[in-house]
Amino acid sequence: MLSHADIAELTELRRALHRAPELSGREIRTADRIAALMEDLGADEIRTGIGGTGVIAAFHGAAPGPSVMFRAELDALPIREADGPAHRSAVEGVAHLCGHDGHMTGLVGLGRVLARERPARGTVWLLFQPAEENGAGSAAMLDDPALPGFDYGFAIHNYPGLAQDRALIAAGAMNCASVGLRAVLTGATSHASEPEKARTPGPAIAAILPALIGLSRGSQADADFRLVTITHQRMGEAAFGITPGHAEIWVTLRSRTDAAMAGLRAAATDIIAAGAAAHGLEAAFDSQDNFAASVNDAEAAAIFARAAEAEGIALSDADLPMRASEDFGRFGQVARTAMILLGSGAGHPPLHAENYDYPDDLIAPSVRLLNRVARDLTG
Template identity: 40%
Template sequence: MIAYINDQEVAVLRDWRHKLHQFPEISGEEAETAREVVSFLSDTRPDQVVTELGGHGVALIYEGAEAGPSVMLRCELDALQIQEISDLPYRSRTDGKAHMCGHDGHMAMMAGVARHLGQNRPARGRAILLFQPAEETAHGAEAVIADPKFASIRPDYAFAIHNMPGLPLAHVAIAEGQITCASMGLCIRLEGKTAHASMPETGISPAMAVSRIIAALKTLEAGDAVGPGFRRLTVTGVHMGKKVFGITPGDAEIRMTLRTPESDAIEVLADTVMEMVRAIAAEEGLTVGHSTHNFFRACINDPESAAIFGNAADEMGLSRVAGYVPIRGAEDFGLFGSCSKAALLFIGSGMDRPMVHNPDYDFPDELIPKGAQLFLNVLDQLLGVTPQNQPQS
């Protein structure tokens, strides 16, 4: 196996990740991060640079000398609205925002690919490196695909890597078929009437309805492992009334996440929830409103692309973790499967590392060369990117 990323290159990529980590930008606000990507990788001389793609997205395109497939590799630009708790020298400098999902590390992996392609163009086809915006809100992939600029770079194949705490370091999980669940946010609003706290009977409080709804949600769940019929409903926030003691509440809001294996089953589950909510609200004398948010489609790995990713990992001697996928989590990569042969691979961040979206999470730098090598092995299978002065081994 050819090692595409040497130790000196790893140091450059590590330092760049640490820079990105200090200046996180959340979904829809990634303008400076996008500019940093273009600036850092300008000396790789991409044949085309597409900016403001689906928002702040960036696509770097490297053309091969001969005809061949278009292969897209995807990473993410955005950070999270989480306050980092660490004493790292490169910790976030922005209060309430941090790279707690490892997208800074994913960008560093992709930068390693770009820096190699700057010296070794594909033999055929073209490599498209997409730095996707707004992954965390599930708006990014849809916006990228809907952007007219995407029509000219629509890929034949698409690949993405996500780091995963709880998997042994640098072990991988890859399979064809179901990889992640579909997910949707549902916000329920209940309206009643406030009253003096000494005379609650003169108002219409949503308090009892809130407790009844939360209890009833558990009856709609099914299964522990992802499979046919699996449903998970997670309450993520409840707000009711004012922060005072003399007024009974007249309104409430319940936020939740719905998860199913199939993308189209989410709407059915949401309708079921709302039917239950309306019945309880009517009994309690309340009016109801609702809205949906952050619709993540399920990721379904194409068999051919999953096999290509698996071959890339096997060539590196990376251990595979059987039975790990599909997972309950969601990822804004699934929609790319509607326009290409797509595959998502998980790479382990270590067994004792905090979970992503935790305030003390930090991407392990050891994965930067591993991820870059995986991507380059994929490109080599489809496009040929092996340095001309090195023999295949």
């Protein structure tokens, strides 16, 4: 299916993508490179600028059939990569430390296979999504009228800590919902020698933080799982002469379901608002990194699982759903979708670690798995 030359060229592509990472929503050069590769493969349709920088490419079959989408992510992370491989990021402070370079390469590999032998029926769409890391990309693509409809959607995410011949998949919850909630508390400053004349956020924060953490309960295996993580807190200015009159609290909220997230978000907002009011402060809120829960459709998950087993991949549903979120869940609102977590090595550095690097020997198995799913549905 893939020749030695294919694998060598795909490996070089993966490393080239690794050297040139771009942040969420800014994946202009990456999208241009992907679109050019799809054109070189002779894709039947190529649409660019979907939801910002998204790219989709179609390979049509001769007969009517299902529309099947496979997704990869374009964006990288705002993390400095550790010194190491020759293909280390050339962009200081930005790096592909989640494996999106490998995921893109896997879809390009599938494109090579489809270019040589079109589907017998239906259409296979290769979808390259922007802004996965901040949870904005899927919503932007779904809001774009240029995005076609799909019957099925599939995605692979590599999974460090699991051997390369193993994978995790289940029907139902795969990734938790999450949202980043920012609260701004505003009071009034005073001279540091007269703190009684200020409306300072310090006492409010002392009450708010433990109450927020107290909202956490259970594990991700529990239907009512909730996790609250304080990720950032800032109060006042870096000065010794001022009693602070301003503060920010950043908190990440997680739940197993979108419905539970609505309740958790309301509870967290109520705690902060009440704590602020009790100390004469005003509270304002905004949110970022809003991820819907990623839920595998039972039929799509079964299709993916059968294909993985046919490729000799041992499956498990241990430790699912992941507490970490994934911006694939919203595609499940318009199609039967499933994600699989493909092992990238038992001893491999974790995702988002400074020394993480997608393993090149996962490229060929990923392409084989994706192609088997495509052929099972479209011939």
